[in-house]
Amino acid sequence: MDKKVVLITGCSSGIGLSLAVKLASDPNKAFKVYATMRNLAKKERLLECVKGLHRDTLDILQMDVTDRQSILDARDRVAEKKVDILVCNAGVGLMGPLEVQSPDSMRQILEVNLLGTIQTIQAFLPEMKAQGQGRILVTGSTGGLHGLPFNEVYCASKFAIEGACESLAVLLQHFKIHVSLIECGPVNTDFLVNLQKAELGDETLQQVDSQTVSLYEKYLQHCSSVFQNAAQDTEDIVKVFLDAIHSPSPAFRYFTSSIMPPLTKLKVSEPDGSQYISTMSEIIFSSKEQ
Numbered sequence: 001m002d003k004k005v006v007l008i009t010g011c012s013s014g015i016g017l018s019l020a021v022k023l024a025s026d027p028n029k030a031f032k033v034y035a036t037m038r039n040l041a042k043k044e045r046l047l048e049c050v051k052g053l054h055r056d057t058l059d060i061l062q063m064d065v066t067d068r069q070s071i072l073d074a075r076d077r078v079a080e081k082k083v084d085i086l087v088c089n090a091g092v093g094l095m096g097p098l099e100v101q102s103p104d105s106m107r108q109i110l111e112v113n114l115l116g117t118i119q120t121i122q123a124f125l126p127e128m129k130a131q132g133q134g135r136i137l138v139t140g141s142t143g144g145l146h147g148l149p150f151n152e153v154y155c156a157s158k159f160a161i162e163g164a165c166e167s168l169a170v171l172l173q174h175f176k177i178h179v180s181l182i183e184c185g186p187v188n189t190d191f192l193v194n195l196q197k198a199e200l201g202d203e204t205l206q207q208v209d210s211q212t213v214s215l216y217e218k219y220l221q222h223c224s225s226v227f228q229n230a231a232q233d234t235e236d237i238v239k240v241f242l243d244a245i246h247s248p249s250p251a252f253r254y255f256t257s258s259i260m261p262p263l264t265k266l267k268v269s270e271p272d273g274s275q276y277i278s279t280m281s282e283i284i285f286s287s288k289e290q
């Protein structure tokens with residue numbers, strides 16, 4: 001049986017790395033994985049995980065999703081000249097009061113999370129359409145389904161991905177290409193380390209009003225307690241990717257905790273939005289939470 005060719009973005013760490021390792025280790029060698037990363041100097045971590053055992057199922061390629069030429073070069077290095085499963089996973093976060101975010105930081109988040117994902121899909125789409133089959137899996141976020149204070153630009157990028165993917169999914173079903181979003185809540189990865197974050201002692205925060213800074217402090221405490229108590233491991237996320245990959249008719253949206261999170265449900269059940277806003281505010285900022 002021909003191996004399914006999978007190309008994954010953002011494999012230097014976290015979800016992308018775990019997914020690449022899992023698929024390349026498939027006991028039936030059902031996948032040929034192209035694990036891409038923007039900085040090949042970071043490939044050792046992935047190589048250590050596979051311990052040199054996957055020469056016929058894993059290739060590592062350079063690919064920066066903000067650089068169109070690098071995407072095209074990676075695409076052209078796929079020996080099979082086709083990709084059956086494209087996984088758009090690369091992403092970065094930005095956290096802090098909106099007033100302190102520089103135009104460059106905001107642009108970078110949108111360039112990686114939104115335009116990077118779209119440019120990657122664009123590069124592979126003509127060949128997938130010509131094949132008349134394929135899967136596009138995108139690492140989504142509950143931050144793309146409901147707003148989170150101090151994450152305005154990150155949420156904007158992930159909300160936008162929802163719209164882009166949903167629009168594409170409607171069209172691509174005519175080409176037997178399935179688009180799926182894997183909606184993650186907090187996951188134990190390098191995300192929080194790689195995140196661009198305003199720290200409480202930062203000079204920039206001195207320009208911000210004291211009420212916002214005090215709410216930001218509460219948000220940071222909330223965020224760290226959520227990550228400590230509720231973050232999933234990458235293996236849990238990889239299982240959901242596998243469900244989508246193995247399903248003959250994959251869903252558009254998968255929730256990594258298997259059910260729709262209550263706050264997302266609230267947005268659907270109370271569409272005017274006021275319930276969501278007051279509930280979220282209470283969860284994050286009410287003093288009994290701290």
Ligand SMILES: NC(=O)c1ccc[n+]([C@@H]2O[C@H](COP(=O)([O-])OP(=O)(O)OC[C@H]3O[C@@H](n4cnc5c(N)ncnc54)[C@H](OP(=O)(O)O)[C@@H]3O)[C@@H](O)[C@H]2O)c1
Nearest residue numbers: 010012013014015064065090091141184186187189190191
């Ligand atoms: N962890 C969470 O709590 C969480 C929750 C919801 C959704 N997500 C989403 O999950 C995805 C993966 O994140 P993660 O949690 O696995 O975090 P991670 O460990 O920080 O991994 C992010 C990956 O994206 C790569 N990347 C960043 N900019 C890139 C670019 N311009 N071109 C190519 N790759 C780039 C990073 O490469 P470098 O090492 O070079 O920076 C890294 O490999 C992201 O889309 C994120 O938004 C994460």
